Amino acid sequence: xxxxxxxxxxxxxxxxxxxxxxxxxxxxxxxxxxxxxxxxxxxxxxxxxxxxxxxxxxxxxxxxxxxxxxxxxxxxxxxxxxxxxxxxxxxxxxxxxxxxxxxxxxxxxxxxxxxxxxxxxxxxxxxxxxxxxxxxxxxxxxxxxxxxxxxxxxxxxxxxxxxxxxxxxxxxxxxxxxxxxxxxxxxxxxxxxxxxxxxxxxxxxxxxxxxxxxxxxxxxxxxxxxxxxxxxxxxxxxxxxxxxxxxxxxxxxxxxxxxxxxxxxxxxxxxxxxxxxxxxxxxxxxxxxxxxxxxxxxxxxxxxxxxxxxxxxxxxxxxxxxxxxxxxxxxxxxxxxxxxxxxxxxxxxxxxxxxxxxxxxxxxxxxxxxxxxxxxxxxxxxxxxxxxxxxxxxxxxxxxxxxxxxxxxxxxxxxxxxxxxxxxxxxxxxxxxxxxxxxxxxxxxxxxxxxxxxxxxxxx
Numbered sequence: 001x002x003x004x005x006x007x008x009x010x011x012x013x014x015x016x017x018x019x020x021x022x023x024x025x026x027x028x029x030x031x032x033x034x035x036x037x038x039x040x041x042x043x044x045x046x047x048x049x050x051x052x053x054x055x056x057x058x059x060x061x062x063x064x065x066x067x068x069x070x071x072x073x074x075x076x077x078x079x080x081x082x083x084x085x086x087x088x089x090x091x092x093x094x095x096x097x098x099x100x101x102x103x104x105x106x107x108x109x110x111x112x113x114x115x116x117x118x119x120x121x122x123x124x125x126x127x128x129x130x131x132x133x134x135x136x137x138x139x140x141x142x143x144x145x146x147x148x149x150x151x152x153x154x155x156x157x158x159x160x161x162x163x164x165x166x167x168x169x170x171x172x173x174x175x176x177x178x179x180x181x182x183x184x185x186x187x188x189x190x191x192x193x194x195x196x197x198x199x200x201x202x203x204x205x206x207x208x209x210x211x212x213x214x215x216x217x218x219x220x221x222x223x224x225x226x227x228x229x230x231x232x233x234x235x236x237x238x239x240x241x242x243x244x245x246x247x248x249x250x251x252x253x254x255x256x257x258x259x260x261x262x263x264x265x266x267x268x269x270x271x272x273x274x275x276x277x278x279x280x281x282x283x284x285x286x287x288x289x290x291x292x293x294x295x296x297x298x299x300x301x302x303x304x305x306x307x308x309x310x311x312x313x314x315x316x317x318x319x320x321x322x323x324x325x326x327x328x329x330x331x332x333x334x335x336x337x338x339x340x341x342x343x344x345x346x347x348x349x350x351x352x353x354x355x356x357x358x359x360x361x362x363x364x365x366x367x368x369x370x371x372x373x374x375x376x377x378x379x380x381x382x383x384x385x386x387x388x389x390x391x392x393x394x395x396x397x398x399x400x401x402x403x404x405x406x407x408x409x410x411x412x413x414x415x416x417x418x419x420x421x422x423x424x425x426x427x428x429x430x431x432x433x434x435x436x437x438x439x440x441x442x443x444x445x446x447x448x449x450x451x452x453x454x455x456x457x458x459x460x
Contacts, residue, residue: 023125025132026086032139032441033083039067039439040076056240058157061230063437065153066146069231072439075138075145082135090128093117100298113298115311120290126283133277140270143440147266147428150435152229154248154424156222161245162417163219166410170212173406177205180402184395197395204399248423257431258352264432265348271341278334285330288323291315348430355426362419369412377405 022030066072096115102108119127181201223238230239262268296311317323384401387393427433434440 020087020091023086023090023128023132025129026083026090029083029086029132029135033080035441036076036439037080040073042077056242058154058242058246059436061157061239061242062150062153062435065149065230066435066438069145069149069229071231072142072145072149075142076439079135079138079142082131082138086128086131086135089131090124092119092124096296098296098298107302109303110301111298111309112301113296113309113311115294115296118293118295120287120292123284123287123290123292126280126287129280130277130284133273133280137270137273137277139441140266140273143432143434144266144270146438146440147432147434149229149231150438151424151428153226154428155421156226156229157242158417158420158424160219160222160226160242162413163215163222165413167212167215167219169406169409169413170208170215173402174205174208174212176402177201177208177399180395180398181205200396200399204403248420248427254356257426258349260433261348261352261431262345265430266432268341268344268348269432271337271344274337275334275341278330278337282327282330282334285323285326288326289317291317352426352430355422355430359419359422359426362415362422366412366415366419369408369415373408374405374412377401377408381405 093116096117098113098115100109100111100113181198184197184201187197223241227236227239232239292315294311294313298309298311300307300309381398381401381404384393384398388395388398428435
């Protein structure tokens with residue numbers, strides 16, 4: 001009797017210690033999660049602003065944002081949850097403890113036992129592959145959040161630099177206009193100029209002062225956007241202002257960069273993962289033809305000798321129309337995923353062509369301004385100043401020359417900023433090249449042993 005009780009008491013403890021067998025896709029996903037888990041601890045602690053931004057460089061700003069931005073953390077934990085669901089999908093259902101008793105005037109039998117449901121052959125593996133493919137798609141969504149955050153920081157950084165440069169140029173021009181107004185007043189006092197020249201100088205100065213106030217106002221709005229891009233809340237201190245301009249070191253080779261985009265673009269890789277997910281769902285749908293089994297055992301604790309009652313059961317997948325509908329729905333989902341992948345490939349090529357054109361256009365505009373227009377505008381201004389001092393031209397001509405140089409200088413910094421933003425978009429959002437120190441996997445993270453080519457088909 002003691003032996004019987006010991007067996008019945010130890011059985012739940014033994015079952016409670018069971019651990020399933022990992023599949024290869026699960027091991028790969030868990031290894032990937034382990035590599036990145038140190039960057040995203042499961043707490044709300046945020047990196048220290050002062051320690052992380054010891055120098056206000058663009059690299060430090062980007063690195064800080066990638067670890068502090070809530071959007072990135074949300075995408076990471078969303079992916080982490082799907083990794084855990086692979087284990088759930090490949091595990092057997094929980095066994096059931098059972099109890100049966102025959103009672104007449106007294107308890108005749110006491111029969112505890114357990115029952116285990118066993119899915120049909122291949123079903124758990126197929127379900128695990130579905131979960132693994134979903135995890136792969138979620139990883140690429142996380143990678144997209146990382147790259148989008150890096151781009152947002154870079155874009156606002158260059159826009160801030162543009163505003164700072166415009167403010168500096170306008171302030172310099174404002175000093176020159178003040179000097180021109182003073183000179184016009186002096187010449188008017190001795191009868192060499194009219195009040196019209198003084199009013200023209202005042203009008204130009206007032207317009208420029210208004211533009212300067214607008215720029216200063218927009219700077220505050222950009223600083224608020226910059227704080228948001230870094231993932232800082234309203235209660236947290238403001239980040240330091242960027243220290244200076246850091247150009248993007250990117251040698252733009254259109255063919256190489258397009259190949260990189262088709263290999264690394266996270267949106268494209270997410271679509272490829274969705275195709276694999278649809279394929280896994282088709283395999284799982286076909287497994288619905290396979291019956292499931294249940295096995296159990298009950299023991300009569302009162303009988304001597306102890307009596308055992310084995311139990312067995314099997315599902316009957318007889319609803320053929322239901323099985324056919326499941327397979328057809330999974331196949332339709334695959335066609336949808338393949339069409340979306342093709343559409344994304346087309347859009348990627350179009351986006352790349354447009355951004356490459358914008359880069360070349362900004363580069364040509366920058367070269368024109370730096371090599372030809374700005375030198376000529378400076379020479380024209382010097383000639384206008386000399387002519388005004390000798391009375392050969394009026395103040396209006398000198399102000400026009402000042403305004404032309406101002407506009408060319410502003411166009412030059414706008415072209416530089418626009419080119420840098422396009423380069424950032426090409427490298428981050430289109431090519432999918434992560435910035436240094438980004439919390440992403442160093443190489444491609446693929447659950448499947450196959451890699452889709454540009455047509456969306458899988459190669460062995």
